[in-house]
Amino acid sequence: xxxxIFTAAARLLVALLFVFSLFMLLRGHHLxxxxxxxxxxxxxxxxxxSLACGPAQARLALRISPEAIAMVGLGVALLAxxxxxxxxxxxxxxxxxxxxxxxxxxxxxxxxxxxxFDIGVYLVVLGGILSLTYAFEEET
Amino acid sequence: xxxxxxxxxPWKTVSGIGTSALTALLFVFFLQYLPxxxxxxxxxxxxxxxxxxxxxLTFWIDGLSLMxxxxxxxxxxxxxxxxxxxxxxxxxxxxxxxxxxxxxxSMLGLVLADNLIALFVFWELTTFTSYLLIGFSHTDPKSRxxxxxxxxxTAAGGLALLAGFILLGITQGTxxxxxxxxxxxLVGQExxxxxxxxxxxxxxxxxxxxxxxxxxxxAMAAPTPVSAYLxxxxxxxxxxxxxxxxxxxxxxxxxxxxxxxxxxxVTAVFASFMALRQTDLKQxxxxxxxxxxxxxxxxxxxxxxxxxxxxxxxxxxxxLYKAGLFxxxxxxxxxxxxxxxxxxxxxxxxxxxxxxxxxxxxxAMAGIPPFLGFIAKEVAYAGALEMRLWLFVxxxxxxxxALMFAVAGIVAYKPFFGPxxxxxxxxxxxxxxxxxxxxxxxxxxxxFGLLPGMTAYYLIExxxxxxxxxxxxxxxxxxxxxxxxxxxxxxxxxxxxxxxYLRHQDLRARxxxxxxxxPDLDAGWDVFLEKFMAFTKVQTGLIQTGVLRQYMFATFAVxxxxxxxTLMARDVGGLTLGLGxxxxxxxxxxxxxxxxxxxxxxxxxxxxxLAGLGVVGIGVALIFIMYSAPDVAITxxxxxxxxxxxxxxxxxxxxxxxxxxxxKHSLANGVLAGAVGMLTTVVLLLVVDQPFxxxxxxxxxxxxxxxxxGRNIVNVILVDFRTLDTFGEIAVVLIAALGAFAxxxxxxxxxxxxxxxx
Numbered sequence: 001x002x003x004x005i006f007t008a009a010a011r012l013l014v015a016l017l018f019v020f021s022l023f024m025l026l027r028g029h030h031l032x033x034x035x036x037x038x039x040x041x042x043x044x045x046x047x048x049x050s051l052a053c054g055p056a057q058a059r060l061a062l063r064i065s066p067e068a069i070a071m072v073g074l075g076v077a078l079l080a081x082x083x084x085x086x087x088x089x090x091x092x093x094x095x096x097x098x099x100x101x102x103x104x105x106x107x108x109x110x111x112x113x114x115x116x117f118d119i120g121v122y123l124v125v126l127g128g129i130l131s132l133t134y135a136f137e138e139e140t
Numbered sequence: 141x142x143x144x145x146x147x148x149x150p151w152k153t154v155s156g157i158g159t160s161a162l163t164a165l166l167f168v169f170f171l172q173y174l175p176x177x178x179x180x181x182x183x184x185x186x187x188x189x190x191x192x193x194x195x196x197l198t199f200w201i202d203g204l205s206l207m208x209x210x211x212x213x214x215x216x217x218x219x220x221x222x223x224x225x226x227x228x229x230x231x232x233x234x235x236x237x238x239x240x241x242x243x244x245x246s247m248l249g250l251v252l253a254d255n256l257i258a259l260f261v262f263w264e265l266t267t268f269t270s271y272l273l274i275g276f277s278h279t280d281p282k283s284r285x286x287x288x289x290x291x292x293x294t295a296a297g298g299l300a301l302l303a304g305f306i307l308l309g310i311t312q313g314t315x316x317x318x319x320x321x322x323x324x325x326l327v328g329q330e331x332x333x334x335x336x337x338x339x340x341x342x343x344x345x346x347x348x349x350x351x352x353x354x355x356x357x358x359a360m361a362a363p364t365p366v367s368a369y370l371x372x373x374x375x376x377x378x379x380x381x382x383x384x385x386x387x388x389x390x391x392x393x394x395x396x397x398x399x400x401x402x403x404x405x406v407t408a409v410f411a412s413f414m415a416l417r418q419t420d421l422k423q424x425x426x427x428x429x430x431x432x433x434x435x436x437x438x439x440x441x442x443x444x445x446x447x448x449x450x451x452x453x454x455x456x457x458x459x460l461y462k463a464g465l466f467x468x469x470x471x472x473x474x475x476x477x478x479x480x481x482x483x484x485x486x487x488x489x490x491x492x493x494x495x496x497x498x499x500x501x502x503x504a505m506a507g508i509p510p511f512l513g514f515i516a517k518e519v520a521y522a523g524a525l526e527m528r529l530w531l532f533v534x535x536x537x538x539x540x541x542a543l544m545f546a547v548a549g550i551v552a553y554k555p556f557f558g559p560x561x562x563x564x565x566x567x568x569x570x571x572x573x574x575x576x577x578x579x580x581x582x583x584x585x586x587x588f589g590l591l592p593g594m595t596a597y598y599l600i601e602x603x604x605x606x607x608x609x610x611x612x613x614x615x616x617x618x619x620x621x622x623x624x625x626x627x628x629x630x631x632x633x634x635x636x637x638x639x640x641y642l643r644h645q646d647l648r649a650r651x652x653x654x655x656x657x658x659p660d661l662d663a664g665w666d667v668f669l670e671k672f673m674a675f676t677k678v679q680t681g682l683i684q685t686g687v688l689r690q691y692m693f694a695t696f697a698v699x700x701x702x703x704x705x706t707l708m709a710r711d712v713g714g715l716t717l718g719l720g721x722x723x724x725x726x727x728x729x730x731x732x733x734x735x736x737x738x739x740x741x742x743x744x745x746x747x748x749x750l751a752g753l754g755v756v757g758i759g760v761a762l763i764f765i766m767y768s769a770p771d772v773a774i775t776x777x778x779x780x781x782x783x784x785x786x787x788x789x790x791x792x793x794x795x796x797x798x799x800x801x802x803x804k805h806s807l808a809n810g811v812l813a814g815a816v817g818m819l820t821t822v823v824l825l826l827v828v829d830q831p832f833x834x835x836x837x838x839x840x841x842x843x844x845x846x847x848x849x850g851r852n853i854v855n856v857i858l859v860d861f862r863t864l865d866t867f868g869e870i871a872v873v874l875i876a877a878l879g880a881f882a883x884x885x886x887x888x889x890x891x892x893x894x895x896x897x898x
Contacts, residue, residue: 030851032770040778092863128877
């Protein structure tokens with residue numbers, strides 16, 4: 001698509017969409033959003049870019065191949081599940097570590113495997129859809 | 141044989157010495173249980189695995205499992221040391237050590253596991269690891285083929301076994317074998333016959349009973365130390381172990397007695413003739429293993445003290461002498477370069493130690509006093525006399541033991557004495573790591589025979605007690621049991637065996653002629669596999685047409701049919717179509733969806749049709765928003781968007797829909813589409829008609845914050861309550877993406893290659 005307006009707008013849109021996808025990922029635990037939706041929005045961001053500038057350029061912008069991102073994502077999700085091994089809980093039990101307190105109310109913030117898992121979901125969805133789309137685009 | 145390598149290569153590798161030492165440590169660890177178990181106290185420990193399904197790693201050490209554990213670790217340690225030298229310098233030796241050690245652990249787990257599901261897992265692990273071991277010389281197609289044959293046959297039996305175990309667990313209310321055994325015999329229960337059938341299918345394939353025996357001699361494609369290990373105390377004895385383990389629950393019925401007696405006896409006698417027929421010493425030993433397995437199965441048919449004692453004593457003595465003999469053959473092969481019985485002879489001068497240990501093992505095998513083999517044979521005859529089918533069992537046992545006597549002569553006497561044949565290498569004595577195994581095993585066969593009281597108290601009687609499910613009174617294992625019928629039978633065996641040995645060349649020729657006329661099951665297996673592959677090819681051709689439209693049609697047709705049949709079969713009552721309460725918004729969305737669908741049907745442009753579908757999808761997303769499901773709505777919207785983009789990319793290259801071509805399919809497609817739509821509507825109306833079950837909703841509402849610290853219930857379910865489901869789903873996303881990627885790239889590459897040629 002050789003439209004200067006689209007190409008110019010795409011550069012702005014991509015950044016906005018990408019930040020928005022991260023925002024959706026992080027707010028997911030309490031408000032609509034999460035890894036799946038975030039991953040889809042992130043994929044849309046890069047697809048917009050690839051439509052504007054071509055898949056080769058989009059691959060460069062992504063730096064890592066989408067297949068690798070998806071595979072790493074599955075690994076991250078699996079690792080998140082394995083954390084529960086250390087506490088003797090069943091596989092995939094969410095683990096929460098409170099920083100600066102001992103409960104949700106008193107802690108400054110929390111480190112938890114649930115978010116790690118959601119990041120894994122995000123990466124799989126992002127990488128999976130992009131690998132599919134790029135392959136399609138390069139085909140045509 | 142090219143399987144062994146340079147005698148000067150370093151053999152003290154970490155993998156070789158390490159695995160052997162670890163196994164020896166395990167052996168010592170199990171030794172400490174001897175006094176405890178002999179006193180009648182089984183030891184057990186439990187590691188919860190999947191407690192909610194009654195699946196636990198329960199380990200149970202009683203006489204039977206302890207005897208097996210000691211044989212597995214003891215012989216294992218010796219074989220691993222032997223293999224370190226035997227395969228020294230082999231480029232893939234480390235891999236071999238890993239396989240062998242894994243196999244040892246699986247086998248150990250198999251005999252120690254009390255939980256049936258755990259037992260099954262270990263059972264399959266032995267199948268799998270033995271496949272790797274048998275196919276170790278993987279550059280040889282014959283080796284690969286034989287490994288696959290063993291894998292397919294024993295795995296098929298394994299599946300039957302799983303069915304049997306599940307039936308057993310469900311009908312008995314527990315998967316713990318010790319509890320099932322303790323609650324008494326299953327004979328006469330409703331599913332007894334079925335359970336017995338499944339268990340026997342598993343045991344007979346693993347322990348290679350006729351007519352499923354042919355994989356065992358083929359498994360000799362493995363390096364000799366593997367054969368020594370797999371075919372003496374481990375792999376093939378797993379089936380026998382299982383029958384012994386289940387003896388208290390399953391034995392005693394007519395079915396048990398007849399099946400085990402007949403299959404065991406036929407296997408034993410058939411195998412001893414086949415052993416005589418072979419000229420390759422390793423093949424001869426393979427068939428004598430088969431004979432031993434048959435004999436063990438035959439004696440497990442009985443339930444009397446002597447029959448079980450015979451089985452356990454023979455099991456012990458066979459493991460010792462068979463492993464020793466295999467290792468000895470390996471040394472001969474190593475030293476002379478051949479295993480041909482016709483060529484070998486007069487090796488005693490060059491290999492005095494090997495000759496001595498071969499003699500020790502051979503005498504045990506022949507059953508000559510004062511070796512344990514003699515006691516085993518005495519008890520066996522006493523046991524056969526006690527069995528219900530003694531008229532059948534006794535002559536079969538006599539024939540098998542007499543043939544064994546002759547084969548012992550061929551294997552352990554003939555290569556070492558008489559004139560020396562024309563050998564590929566000048567014979568030399570084996571190195572000590574290879575001699576240690578056979579020397580130890582041969583000496584034990586003699587020691588156990590000289591100390592029958594101790595052997596019986598620590599090893600045999602606890603095992604017998606475990607198999608019979610009651611404390612054993614003992615006193616049957618004696619070197620001198622008085623002048624009785626078994627002794628007479630023993631003398632007859634020696635006489636007959638000696639005669640057979642003298643005439644074995646002549647007999648072998650006759651057997652070869654006979655074999656040529658008998659049906660060849662091994663070749664039949666190849667034909668079966670070939671036919672099976674042809675069948676699957678035809679079937680795949682019929683079902684997998686490669687036309688996406690046909691796949692879609694079939695999928696929706698199956699859906700429509702099953703839903704329709706279910707609705708017809710069940711009385712679903714009347715339907716109420718409450719359209720009265722709909723708001724203006726809802727009517728609007730419905731109109732949008734219908735308009736989108738009509739557009740798809742009428743247009744002849746793919747892109748327009750795609751846009752129409754997009755309208756339908758967005759309409760659905762709007763409905764989600766109206767019913768306050770923002771997460772679902774966002775996802776739906778995004779997926780809809782991506783589908784449009786993806787398909788548009790694909791459609792750019794495709795021609796427009798041909799209105800005349802589409803017409804051909806439209807009637808069938810239209811009917812199906814209408815049916816699916818109507819059935820779905822009916823099902824949805826029925827679902828809405830039901831009072832809504834709020835239990836799950838309430839559970840998540842109550843616990844989402846308190847247990848998972850999240851306020852977005854949908855997300856909490858996805859990433860916390862049902863994480864495993866989500867993990868499965870993203871795995872599917874990944875696999876689908878990689879699959880499509882490979883497909884697209886593969887097609888592009890193929891085109892590029894084609895273009896390059898033009």
